[in-house]
Amino acid sequence: MSTPSFHEMWRDLAPLGRDPGSGGYRRYAWTAADTDCRAWFRAQAETRGLVHELDRNGNQWAWLGDPLAGDAVVTGSHLDSVPDGGAFDGPLGVVSSFAALDELRRRGARFTKPVAITNFGDEEGARFGLACVGSRLTAGRLTAGKAHELRDGDGVTLPRAMEAAGHDPSTIGPDPERLARIGAFVELHVEQGRALDLSGDPVGIASAIWPHGRWRFDFHGEANHAGTTRLADRRDPMLTYAETVLAARREAELAGALATFGKVSVEPNGVNAIPSLVRGWLDSRAADQSALDTVVAGIESAARAHADRAGIELRVVQESFTPVVEFEHALRDELAKILGQRPAARSAVPVLGTGAGHDAGILSGSIPTAMLFVRNPTGVSHSPAEYAADDDCVAGVLALADVLEGLACT
Numbered sequence: 001m002s003t004p005s006f007h008e009m010w011r012d013l014a015p016l017g018r019d020p021g022s023g024g025y026r027r028y029a030w031t032a033a034d035t036d037c038r039a040w041f042r043a044q045a046e047t048r049g050l051v052h053e054l055d056r057n058g059n060q061w062a063w064l065g066d067p068l069a070g071d072a073v074v075t076g077s078h079l080d081s082v083p084d085g086g087a088f089d090g091p092l093g094v095v096s097s098f099a100a101l102d103e104l105r106r107r108g109a110r111f112t113k114p115v116a117i118t119n120f121g122d123e124e125g126a127r128f129g130l131a132c133v134g135s136r137l138t139a140g141r142l143t144a145g146k147a148h149e150l151r152d153g154d155g156v157t158l159p160r161a162m163e164a165a166g167h168d169p170s171t172i173g174p175d176p177e178r179l180a181r182i183g184a185f186v187e188l189h190v191e192q193g194r195a196l197d198l199s200g201d202p203v204g205i206a207s208a209i210w211p212h213g214r215w216r217f218d219f220h221g222e223a224n225h226a227g228t229t230r231l232a233d234r235r236d237p238m239l240t241y242a243e244t245v246l247a248a249r250r251e252a253e254l255a256g257a258l259a260t261f262g263k264v265s266v267e268p269n270g271v272n273a274i275p276s277l278v279r280g281w282l283d284s285r286a287a288d289q290s291a292l293d294t295v296v297a298g299i300e301s302a303a304r305a306h307a308d309r310a311g312i313e314l315r316v317v318q319e320s321f322t323p324v325v326e327f328e329h330a331l332r333d334e335l336a337k338i339l340g341q342r343p344a345a346r347s348a349v350p351v352l353g354t355g356a357g358h359d360a361g362i363l364s365g366s367i368p369t370a371m372l373f374v375r376n377p378t379g380v381s382h383s384p385a386e387y388a389a390d391d392d393c394v395a396g397v398l399a400l401a402d403v404l405e406g407l408a409c410t
Contacts, residue, residue: 003048006099006397007390013040013091017081024084024384029122029133030058030161037079041119044098050117055178056171057137058121058162064101065114071183072114073408075100075400078123078134078359085124086386088190092374092393094119096188100401104409107401113183113408120359127152127161129214129281130320135359139366140174147172179366184331184407187360188372188400190388194379195352202395204350205335206327206371209361211292212285213321217244217303220313223268223276237278238266240303240312247302248282248295255295257286258355281319285355289324325361328368335370338406339399356381372399 004012017025017033027033038060045052045062053061061067077093097117104111121134128150136142148169150158159169196204219237245261252259263281282299286292300316307314332351339349352373360369374388374396388396 003098003102004044005102006095006393009044009095009098013037013079013095014087016040019084022084022384025081025087026083027079027081027085028127029080030127030158030165030167034080034121035165038119041079041094045117048098048101054167055138056173056175057134058167058172059134059138060119060121062098062117063114064116065111067114067116068181069114070181072116072181073404074116074118074182074185075187075404076116076118076120077187077189078120080122080124080126082124082126082382084384085126085382086380086384088376088386088388089192089381090123090189092190092388092396093188096374096393096397096400099397100404103397103401104405107405109405109409111408112410114181115404115408116182123359125320128158131214131357132359132362133158135362137172138175138178139363140176141362141365144173176366179363182367185360185363185367185369186331186335186372186400186403186407187358187369188374188396189358190381190386191352191373191376192354192356192379192381194376196350196373196375197377197379199350201350202375202392203339203399204352204373204375205332205339206354206360206373207332207351208327208353209322209325209357210285210287210353210355211289211322211324212283212355212357213292213296214319215282215284215296215300216317216319217241217280217282218315218317219244219278219280219303219307220315221276221278221311222274224274226272226274229274234274235311236274237310237312238275240306240310240314241278241280243306244280244299244303247306248284248299251295251298251302252284255286255291255298257284257291257295259284259295259299287353322357322361325364327360327364327370331368331370334406335372335403338403342402372396372403 017027050062078090125131162169221237222235248259267277
């Protein structure tokens with residue numbers, strides 16, 4: 001039986017978790033849509049005669065060769081999404097991994113190392129508010145205790161969600177034995193920016209991931225009637241929140257960084273009620289730690305100044321943080337060498353940094369990791385408008401196949 005092509009896999013995966021209204025994806029961790037994506041992954045593995053494995057943290061693995069042999073070359077990405085996310089963020093890396101393996105088999109490549117394709121769970125953190133849960137647990141960057149405390153917007157804990165999806169949460173935790181058997185992890189991802197579009201290159205290599213984190217700002221005011229309370233008598237946290245959003249933009253521009261308030265919750269959330277609590281989540285990223293510290297400190301300082309003047313109580317909680325990730329230079333240079341020697345190579349493959357976090361960044365502290373980027377002509381990501389052209393997707397598959405051949409074959 002022939003294996004599905006890239007376009008056939010893409011066609012079969014495309015409807016899963018797609019919202020008919022927005023056209024975006026809602027593939028949240030441990031939901032029905034996530035279960036459908038996992039079933040798709042397992043079917044792709046079994047169609048190719050690969051050994052499918054679900055690890056203690058719910059990450060999926062498809063193995064060619066002995067998983068216990070050591071020095072394995074692993075590729076893959078994730079299948080979950082942000083709310084109303086695009087089709088390419090994560091899935092492009094998984095689909096391309098299966099297609100690259102098919103390409104190597106077509107070439108008659110002789111594998112001298114085990115190869116695996118992986119689907120890391122809950123990379124986006126859309127449901128429980130923490131990104132890269134599956135890889136964080138595996139690498140020991142998230143303890144089992146902290147993971148058990150994670151809750152979604154409906155109060156459902158991560159363990160309950162995992163149980164409902166058929167996975168035993170009592171097994172979650174660090175997996176150093178697994179990581180010790182991996183010699184290299186290469187993740188292909190659609191570029192979340194326009195650097196490759198501007199340079200005219202279909203594929204690039206990642207140099208580093210900017211330091212980034214998420215902070216929760218809780219603005220406590222006083223609920224009251226919107227139609228009877230004088231403006232002078234109000235303690236309205238919405239105004240302080242709004243001032244903070246504007247301050248975030250100013251501080252980011254001054255520091256040459258990025259800052260976004262993209263999520264907010266309001267209590268009691270009534271049209272004719274002054275809020276008692278406004279909770280906003282800040283996402284901030286910068287090219288270096290100093291710039292990130294500067295912008296976040298500036299935003300908090302401005303928020304506290306506005307809060308003090310308005311009689312608002314403010315609490316700031318850092319919910320997650322990832323320091324700068326420099327991908328291992330030796331592996332990065334090896335990828336550049338492999339891709340630079342291809343007959344189709346016109347010039348050196350561009351090497352670029354990114355402000356987006358990835359499982360490869362989480363794992364970089366434990367094993368050698370690298371990333372390939374595929375051109376995104378619009379630069380749009382985390383949106384239904386996210387896009388990569390067919391020719392560029394094929395170029396990504398061939399580049400990944402060349403890399404895997406260089407790392408795992410004779």
